Amino acid sequence: MANIKQTPIRESFAKRYRARFGHLPWFKRYECLIPLSIIILLIGFLLLPPLGKPTPLQWLWIGVFLILLILWVVGILTDIEKPRWIRAIAAISFVFVLGFFFYRYSGAQWDKLTTNFFNLSVMEGLWGDLGQGLLMTLKVALVSMCISLVLGLVIAILRSLNNPILNVFLIIYIDFFRAIPLIVLVVFVFYALPFLGIELDPYISAVVAVSLSYAAYVAEVIRAGIESIYRGQVEASRALGLSSMQTMRLVILPQAVRVVIPPTTGLMVGLLKDTALTTIIGLPELLYKGIQNTIWQSNPTPLVAAAVLYIIVLLPLTRFSGYLETRSKKWVKTAR
Amino acid sequence: MMPEMVPSPPTGGNKTRPSWRERFGHVPWFRRYEFLGGLFLLLLALAFFLPPFGRPQSTLVWIEIAVYFLAVLFWVGIILSDIEKPNWMKAIAAVLIVLVFGWLFYQYSGARWDKLAHAFFNWEILSATGSYGSTTSAWIELLAGLWLTLQLAFFSIIFGTVLGLILAVLRNLHDPVLNFFLTIWVDFFRAIPIIVLMMLIYYAFPYLGITLSGVVSGVLTLTLNSSAYISEIFRAGIESIHYGQVEASRALGLTTMQTMRLVILPQAIRVVMPPLASNYVAMLKDTAICSVIAILELLKTAITLQSWLANPTPLVAATALYLLILIPMARFSSVLENRMKARGVSRALASKKG
Amino acid sequence: MGEDRALMIEVINLHKYFKDHHVLKGLNQKVYKSEVVAMIGPSGAGKSTFLRCLNRLEEPSLGKILIEGTDITATRTDINKVRTEIGMVFQSFNLFPHLTALQNIKLAPINVRRMSEKDAEERGRQLLKKVGLQEKANAYPDQLSGGQQQRVAIARALAMQPHMIFFDEPTSALDPEMIREVLDVMDNLAKEGMTMLVVSHEIGFIREAATRILVLADGCIIEEGTPNEVLKHPQHSRTQDFLSKIV
Numbered sequence: 001m002a003n004i005k006q007t008p009i010r011e012s013f014a015k016r017y018r019a020r021f022g023h024l025p026w027f028k029r030y031e032c033l034i035p036l037s038i039i040i041l042l043i044g045f046l047l048l049p050p051l052g053k054p055t056p057l058q059w060l061w062i063g064v065f066l067i068l069l070i071l072w073v074v075g076i077l078t079d080i081e082k083p084r085w086i087r088a089i090a091a092i093s094f095v096f097v098l099g100f101f102f103y104r105y106s107g108a109q110w111d112k113l114t115t116n117f118f119n120l121s122v123m124e125g126l127w128g129d130l131g132q133g134l135l136m137t138l139k140v141a142l143v144s145m146c147i148s149l150v151l152g153l154v155i156a157i158l159r160s161l162n163n164p165i166l167n168v169f170l171i172i173y174i175d176f177f178r179a180i181p182l183i184v185l186v187v188f189v190f191y192a193l194p195f196l197g198i199e200l201d202p203y204i205s206a207v208v209a210v211s212l213s214y215a216a217y218v219a220e221v222i223r224a225g226i227e228s229i230y231r232g233q234v235e236a237s238r239a240l241g242l243s244s245m246q247t248m249r250l251v252i253l254p255q256a257v258r259v260v261i262p263p264t265t266g267l268m269v270g271l272l273k274d275t276a277l278t279t280i281i282g283l284p285e286l287l288y289k290g291i292q293n294t295i296w297q298s299n300p301t302p303l304v305a306a307a308v309l310y311i312i313v314l315l316p317l318t319r320f321s322g323y324l325e326t327r328s329k330k331w332v333k334t335a336r
Numbered sequence: 337m338m339p340e341m342v343p344s345p346p347t348g349g350n351k352t353r354p355s356w357r358e359r360f361g362h363v364p365w366f367r368r369y370e371f372l373g374g375l376f377l378l379l380l381a382l383a384f385f386l387p388p389f390g391r392p393q394s395t396l397v398w399i400e401i402a403v404y405f406l407a408v409l410f411w412v413g414i415i416l417s418d419i420e421k422p423n424w425m426k427a428i429a430a431v432l433i434v435l436v437f438g439w440l441f442y443q444y445s446g447a448r449w450d451k452l453a454h455a456f457f458n459w460e461i462l463s464a465t466g467s468y469g470s471t472t473s474a475w476i477e478l479l480a481g482l483w484l485t486l487q488l489a490f491f492s493i494i495f496g497t498v499l500g501l502i503l504a505v506l507r508n509l510h511d512p513v514l515n516f517f518l519t520i521w522v523d524f525f526r527a528i529p530i531i532v533l534m535m536l537i538y539y540a541f542p543y544l545g546i547t548l549s550g551v552v553s554g555v556l557t558l559t560l561n562s563s564a565y566i567s568e569i570f571r572a573g574i575e576s577i578h579y580g581q582v583e584a585s586r587a588l589g590l591t592t593m594q595t596m597r598l599v600i601l602p603q604a605i606r607v608v609m610p611p612l613a614s615n616y617v618a619m620l621k622d623t624a625i626c627s628v629i630a631i632l633e634l635l636k637t638a639i640t641l642q643s644w645l646a647n648p649t650p651l652v653a654a655t656a657l658y659l660l661i662l663i664p665m666a667r668f669s670s671v672l673e674n675r676m677k678a679r680g681v682s683r684a685l686a687s688k689k690g
Numbered sequence: 691m692g693e694d695r696a697l698m699i700e701v702i703n704l705h706k707y708f709k710d711h712h713v714l715k716g717l718n719q720k721v722y723k724s725e726v727v728a729m730i731g732p733s734g735a736g737k738s739t740f741l742r743c744l745n746r747l748e749e750p751s752l753g754k755i756l757i758e759g760t761d762i763t764a765t766r767t768d769i770n771k772v773r774t775e776i777g778m779v780f781q782s783f784n785l786f787p788h789l790t791a792l793q794n795i796k797l798a799p800i801n802v803r804r805m806s807e808k809d810a811e812e813r814g815r816q817l818l819k820k821v822g823l824q825e826k827a828n829a830y831p832d833q834l835s836g837g838q839q840q841r842v843a844i845a846r847a848l849a850m851q852p853h854m855i856f857f858d859e860p861t862s863a864l865d866p867e868m869i870r871e872v873l874d875v876m877d878n879l880a881k882e883g884m885t886m887l888v889v890s891h892e893i894g895f896i897r898e899a900a901t902r903i904l905v906l907a908d909g910c911i912i913e914e915g916t917p918n919e920v921l922k923h924p925q926h927s928r929t930q931d932f933l934s935k936i937v
Contacts, residue, residue: 077511077514078592087511088512088513091511092513094514095514095517106546107546108541108544108545109545112543112544113544116540117540117544158413158416161413161416161417163426165426165431166416166430166433166434169434175663175666179621179663179666180621180655180659180662181621181622181623181625181635181658182621183531183624183627183635184654184658187635187639187651188652191639191642191648192456192642192648192651195451195455195456195648196448196449196451196452196455196456197446197447197448198445198446273529274529276529277531277625280627280628287529287531287532287535291539294539294540299543300543303535303540304536306532307528310528310529310532311524311527311528314529315523315524315527318523318526318527319523578784580782581784581786583784584778584784584785585786586747587777587778587780587847588774588778588797588846588850589770589774589798589850590770590797590798590801591770594802598797599786602788603786603787603788
């Protein structure tokens with residue numbers, strides 16, 4: 001190292017401080033964290049306003065309290081040397097305080113929570129109605145799924161023929177339906193087309209709009225799947241003497257299907273979610289029923305119930321599609 | 337088939353009947369010009385027997401039309417999928433399928449095409465002022481709606497990104513207790529349809545005493561929804577960085593924060609940009625949902641104008657405006673995505689070379 | 691050997707567990723200034739883990755590690771300060787792909803040593819010249835061959851003016867024709883008197899440059915001595931077995 005000039009090292013204040021007090025940054029040290037927690041507790045018990053909408057000055061105290069709390073939590077959670085139970089306490093108290101503040105200062109009348117949001121007596125006799133809405137949602141979703149999958153597959157196959165003239169029309173189709181917000185399309189089909197003499201009832205309008213829109217997405221996903229198959233695969237199978245149909249059937253499709261299924265599942269879950277948009281044209285699906293009953297009962301319990309039903313149906317499905325996607329990523333990694 | 341017409345195989349074995357392909361070449365029957373020409377003539381003839389103009393009344397007629405279209409599609413598909421057919425023939429086939437589709441739609445959709453210009457492209461109604469008690473023209477109203485749409489998207493994107501980043505950073509602390517709550521948050525907002533959440537916030541919360549204005553509810557809904565997606569994007573970006581990068585920086589004596597700032601984030605941002613861009617495009621599209629809570633953004637303005645004017649031209653114009661903005665944005669985001677894929681490939685090749 | 695020289699590393703009873711897997715079983719070792727210690731042994735013997743424990747890329751489960759007299763296993767020790775004195779070269783190079791070769795080298799001196807931009811630039815170029823890549827200063831890692839990347843990685847480690855350098859299988863991810871250029875750089879470093887710990891199976895390099903060889907198997911040092919002793923007259927049956935397989 002003789003040929004390299006030795007430059008003097010500038011000692012910063014932080015360096016000198018750390019040389020004296022050890023390397024832990026100040027906000028992670030117990031000397032700092034313990035007084036901080038005492039201050040936080042003091043502010044929390046003495047200065048925070050009671051239940052109800054706070055005044056501006058009280059808001060300021062809430063802000064100071066939150067900033068100190070965040071400092072405290074970050075100081076603890078970013079330090080892997082702190083014991084587990086302290087980290088767990090920090091995380092829980094952080095979430096708990098946020099929830100508690102929302103409870104206390106959002107100005108909500110929590111005493112009305114059960115009568116307004118979870119009022120089971122209001123729901124009496126409405127479950128059947130909501131159930132019918134859910135059935136309609138599922139019906140629209142299933143029919144649209146079938147149509148959009150078939151249409152998307154046809155478009156993807158036509159696209160894979162690589163005909164320049166046909167591609168112009170297909171790209172126009174795909175770009176158009178991917179760019180237009182689905183709700184605009186739904187409104188357009190139901191409200192604008194009748195002026196042209198094309199009158200479709202809400203159910204048909206919903207199916208047409210949703211299918212046309214999702215066919216474009218499906219087509220793109222399938223095309224990406226086909227293109228993702230490594231070119232060497234085609235060459236290898238042709239070299240083995242497989243015909244182009246056999247190559248497609250035995251080599252490309254089995255691989256493409258594995259690549260395509262996870263994103264397609266995600267799309268279909270999205271489709272099911274998006275059927276809620278058709279409520280705007282008065283299709284009696286789940287959300288529409290929830291809102292109708294909310295208006296009739298002048299109590300939002302039916303809407304809350306509809307939301308809960310959506311969550312119950314959709315949460316497992318989103319989880320499932322997410323699971324498929326992570327699994328396929330792993331699969332792609334091992335294949336490469 | 338007469339056995340004596342067949343040239344006997346040189347070995348003179350029991351193989352007396354040559355296969356069809358040996359006689360007529362290897363082209364399968366459906367790709368032969370004899371077949372395609374015949375089918376073309378048949379389709380041409382059948383075209384004269386299709387039902388007359390107007391919406392068909394019976395299902396049987398619908399099926400008839402569908403079968404005809406599928407037959408044309410079949411004919412076109414054969415030509416396009418055969419690499420040995422000349423290019424001009426493929427071009428004709430491609431144009432033909434589009435023409436036939438357009439013609440069938442024109443004939444049987446039941447649309448009154450004479451009303452097309454009056455109903456859909458009625459620019460006079462759009463530019464006239466004062467026709468419905470308002471002093472401004474419908475155009476100006478639509479542009480005002482567009483401006484509100486863009487503002488909604490802008491604020492939702494800003495807040496959604498900040499919130500998503502915070503969630504991703506908290507996720508990155510790998511604290512099991514915190515992760516539990518974060519997973520609930522992300523799962524909930526990914527599972528619930530935006531429109532349902534918006535209705536809940538706008539129509540149900542006031543019963544609890546929490547009354548938010550339309551714009552605030554809209555931005556809040558879009559922010560909450562996108563924070564879930566954006567945090568997942570950021571998390572994937574951070575996780576995509578190879579662990580060797582962290583080790584190398586720690587071995588050089590960089591602190592955790594320096595490693596994050598100098599090594600992880602610059603790399604993660606490149607990974608994150610394409611999915612983030614397409615997420616922003618989706619958010620701009622989702623602002624249209626705000627029309628259900630009486631925000632006069634582009635779609636709601638168009639619907640209102642349509643019912644005032646009893647003419648769907650505003651809706652056509654609004655659709656055109658959406659497309660005008662969203663198609664370039666969607667294209668841009670897919671360019672970003674493709675560029676990253678290409679870079680990934682070149683990098684993989686480079687490392688293979690090395 | 692060399693008791694008069696400064697003690698650089700002292701390892702006392704080092705244990706490492708991965709869950710229930712006992713990887714290092716009580717290692718004791720002393721390394722003095724300017725030694726070049728080569729570690730060999732079958733895969734899974736714990737060579738890399740041992741090396742990575744020495745700058746706490748892996749947390750030691752039990753035992754004491756003194757680097758130039760500082761106990762790095764004590765929680766109050768600033769491990770980042772210790773790491774600046776230890777260069778590390780990885781099997782997979784781990785260059786930062788978003789930075790050019792020169793920026794890779796400058797990063798730590800500027801941000802950790804607080805060196806000025808100008809000095810760092812000057813030193814970066816000197817080091818690139820030293821590893822024979824002065825014309826590649828502005829190339830990104832994916833534009834360099836594996837051998838060039840590894841030489842940049844060595845220059846990056848040297849930029850911190852470390853007192854010792856660890857090499858973790860520096861040539862095993864390289865094509866055969868590129869191994870030489872990396873070994874040459876390492877050879878020169880050894881001649882300049884750098885203290886080096888090397889995990890490698892390049893017997894030629896070890897024979898020439900190493901002052902001492904440690905043979906690890908199953909988390910224990912089963913044999914230790916000069917290259918002459920170990921390579922020519924291995925005592926332990928597992929060493930003989932291992933050497934017969936790689937030579």
